[in-house]
Amino acid sequence: MFVGSFLSDDSLKRKEGFDTLSYQFSIDGHCDICDEAVVFNSKHDWFRDHLLCSNCGSIPRERALMRVIKQVYPNFKELSVHESSPGTRGASEILKRDCADYSSSQYFPDLASGEMYEKYNQQCQNLEAMSLADQTFDLFVTQDVMEHLYNPAAAFREIARVLKPGGAHIFTVPIVNKWKATELRAILGEDGEIIHLMEPQYHGNPVTDEGILMTYNWGYDIAAFIDKAAGTNTVIMQIDDIEHGIRADLIEVLVSKKQ
Numbered sequence: 249m250f251v252g253s254f255l256s257d258d259s260l261k262r263k264e265g266f267d268t269l270s271y272q273f274s275i276d277g278h279c280d281i282c283d284e285a286v287v288f289n290s291k292h293d294w295f296r297d298h299l300l301c302s303n304c305g306s307i308p309r310e311r312a313l314m315r316v317i318k319q320v321y322p323n324f325k326e327l328s329v330h331e332s333s334p335g336t337r338g339a340s341e342i343l344k345r346d347c348a349d350y351s352s353s354q355y356f357p358d359l360a361s362g363e364m365y366e367k368y369n370q371q372c373q374n375l376e377a378m379s380l381a382d383q384t385f386d387l388f389v390t391q392d393v394m395e396h397l398y399n400p401a402a403a404f405r406e407i408a409r410v411l412k413p414g415g416a417h418i419f420t421v422p423i424v425n426k427w428k429a430t431e432l433r434a435i436l437g438e439d440g441e442i443i444h445l446m447e448p449q450y451h452g453n454p455v456t457d458e459g460i461l462m463t464y465n466w467g468y469d470i471a472a473f474i475d476k477a478a479g480t481n482t483v484i485m486q487i488d489d490i491e492h493g494i495r496a497d498l499i500e501v502l503v504s505k506k507q
């Protein structure tokens with residue numbers, strides 16, 4: 249089933265006054281997240297946020313992530329998995345439900361790594377300085393987190409530290425600069441104050457109403473950045489598979505393997 253037309257011109261994605269009522273895309277398919285025959289629907293041509301699974305409500309980058317996890321680790325349900333900043337749908341829910349050994353953490357600026365935030369029943373882990381033991385996990389998952397850190401090199405090193413040899417950090421991050429070199433958007437000053445190098449841009453934050461600042465415009469050179477920082481072997485995977493609802497800009501999935 250195909251209704252309407254697929255607009256591939258991303259320059260339209262934030263066009264003023266975009267008429268969402270007249271845009272409708274639908275296609276039958278199979279969802280890698282809920283593992284059901286579903287319909288993928290979008291009322292906007294910016295599929296990254298709008299091409300929803302009719303059953304589980306997942307979006308393309310979540311389905312791409314789940315696809316890659318299943319490909320790299322067909323036995324993922326038996327593995328020791330940690331997810332930083334999990335969402336409340338999509339791959340996070342499946343990993344939490346199906347993995348025998350799943351744990352998660354969020355970053356709360358007022359808490360130290362390892363402390364519990366009772367309100368959310370969630371432990372705090374600062375990715376740049378985690379309290380988790382060395383070589384604990386087979387799989388470490390993050391979704392659209394690594395563009396918000398002030399010291400991502402430290403975070404990639406820390407994630408590699410808590411992975412078992414042969415384990416992997418599998419994650420999504422918007423590689424907005426593509427072939428252009430990575431750019432810094434904001435840094436911390438000597439007193440911890442934020443110094444903006446570009447106009448501030450914020451993304452939604454699952455645990456607060458405040459947006460979270462984007463600190464990096466990553467390019468495809470992120471793979472070399474990670475490997476240099478953490479001694480890993482990183483590949484960037486790009487999937488386009490509309491019958492599985494995996495089509496959108498900025499849905500690359502990175503696999504950083506610890507040697």
Ligand SMILES: [Zn+2]
Binds near residue numbers: 279302
């Ligand atoms: Zn689904």
